Amino acid sequence: MIRNNVRLDRFNTFGLPATAERYLPLLHPDQLTGPEFQRAPDLVLGGGSNLLLMEKVPGLTVHVLMSGxxxxxxxxxxxxxxxxxxxxxxxxxxxxxxxxxxxxxxxxxxxxxxxxxxxxxxxxxxxxxxxxxxxxxxxxxxxxxxxxxxxxxxxxxxxxxxxxxxxxxxxxxxLSERRPLKMEYGAITGELARQGITDPTPADVANAVTNIRRSKLPDWFFLGNSGSFFKNPVVDRGVYDRLLDEFPDLPSYPIDDQSVKLPAGWLIDRAGLRGSGTSRVGSYEKQALVLVNRGGARGSDVLSFSRNVQRTVREKFGVELEPEVRQVPAQVAAQLSL
Ligand SMILES: Cc1cc2nc3c(=O)[nH]c(=O)nc-3n(C[C@H](O)[C@H](O)[C@H](O)COP(=O)(O)OP(=O)(O)OC[C@H]3O[C@@H](n4cnc5c(N)ncnc54)[C@H](O)[C@@H]3O)c2cc1C
The missing domain is CATH 3.30.465.10 (Uridine Diphospho-n-acetylenolpyruvylglucosamine Reductase; domain 3)
Incomplete structure (x- = not known):
C-alpha cells in the first residue's frame, strides 16, 4: 500500500533528513503488475548506501524489500x-x-x-x-x-x-569455478603477514579485507556516509605526464596506452582537504574520499561541501571529480546554487 510523506532518514546511510512524497514497500514480485509499475517510479531505493538525498523526494519512492x-x-x-x-x-x-x-x-x-x-x-x-x-x-x-x-x-x-x-x-x-585468491590489491598481503598467515584460505582473505575496511572506513551507523563519494578520475596520458612533473609521487593505475586512472582520495588529500569541513559535514580524517555527516547535516550541506572539493581539486590539479553517489532528486540538486 502506498503511504504519503514517509521519512527516509533511517533508510539512507548518510543519515540525511528526507521525506518521500509517496512510499511503496515492494515485498513481492506480484506487486509489479500493479498500475504504479507501468512507468518508472521517481526513486527505486535499496539500502540507501549510494545516495545523497535532498530533503524532499517528490513522487513515488519504491523500497525494494524482497529477500531470499x-x-x-x-x-x-x-x-x-x-x-x-x-x-x-x-x-x-x-x-x-x-x-x-x-x-x-x-x-x-x-x-x-x-x-x-x-x-x-x-x-x-x-x-x-x-x-x-x-x-x-x-x-x-x-x-x-x-x-x-x-x-x-x-x-x-x-x-x-x-x-x-x-x-x-x-x-x-x-560461484562454481574455483579461482585463485586475489591478494595483490590494497593492503591484503600486509594484513595476512601481520596475522602470520602464509597459506591463506578464502576465509582468511575475507577476514583481512574486513580488518582493512574497518580500519579505513567509518561505520555509517555511527558516522553517516556513503563510502567513496567520487569516482577515481581517468585522465589522458598527456595530462598525467604534466601532473607527474609537478607531483612526482602521484599514484596511478594505467588503463591503456592513452589513459590513466588517478586515485581521487590522493587528489583530495593533497589538495589539503582531508579532515576538513564544518561541524556538520566534512571529509573523513582517515580517508579523504569519504564525506561524512558529522551530525545534523542536510543534503544541501553535503552537496555544498562536495562542490567545494571539486572546485579545489580542479584549481590545484586541473582534474574534474565526478560523484559516484547519486543525487536525488537530480534536478533539485543541479539547480541549488550553493
Ligand atoms: C561505508 C560504505 C562503503 C562502501 N564501499 C563500497 C565499495 O567498496 N565498493 C562499491 O562499489 N561501493 C561501495 N559503497 C557504495 C554502495 O555500498 C554500493 O553502491 C551499493 O551497491 C548500493 O546498494 P544500495 O542497496 O544501498 O543502493 P541504493 O543506494 O539504495 O541505490 C543505489 C542506486 O541503485 C538503484 N537501485 C537500487 N536498487 C535497485 C533495484 N532493485 N533495481 C534498479 N535500481 C536499483 C537506485 O535507484 C540508485 O540509483 C559503499 C558505501 C558505504 C556507505
Missing part, C-alpha cells in the same frame, strides 16, 4: 532476490563453501543494486560472477538480461544510464 537466496543446484549457482543484503549473501556463500566473493565482503547495500554500479573492491567486481539479471521493464513486463546486455564497466552499467527502464528483481550468480 535460492541455491538449488548444490554446485554454486544462486538466484538471489533484489532486497537481500549483499554482505549477508557474501557471508553465506563463504560459510557453505563457495568462495569467490571474499574481496567484496562488507560492502553495504542490496543485491539488486550490486549490478547498478557494478560494485567492486580490492581487485574484484561483481560482474565477474553474475550470469543473469532479472528485471521488470516498466510498461512491458519481466525480462532476463545477460551480462553482455548489462554493459558492465568500472562502477558502471546500463542500469545507471537507463534508470527509468528497469527495476531489478533478482540476480543469478555462478
Amino acid at each position: 537466496i535460492e541455491w538449488s543446484d548444490g554446485k554454486g549457482r544462486f538466484r538471489v532476490a533484489a532486497g537481500t543484503d549483499w554482505n549477508q549473501f557474501v557471508r553465506y556463500t563463504l560459510e557453505i563453501g563457495f568462495p569467490g566473493l571474499e574481496n567484496l565482503i562488507l560492502i553495504p547495500g542490496t543485491i539488486g543494486a550490486s549490478p547498478v554500479q557494478n560494485i567492486g573492491a580490492y581487485g574484484a567486481e561483481v560482474s565477474e560472477f553474475i550470469t543473469a539479471v532479472h528485471a521488470w521493464e516498466y510498461g512491458s513486463g519481466p525480462v532476463v538480461l545477460s551480462p553482455d546486455d548489462c554493459r558492465f564497466g568500472y562502477r558502471d552499467s546500463r542500469f545507471k544510464h537507463e534508470p527509468d527502464r528497469f527495476l531489478i528483481t533478482a540476480v543469478d550468480f555462478d
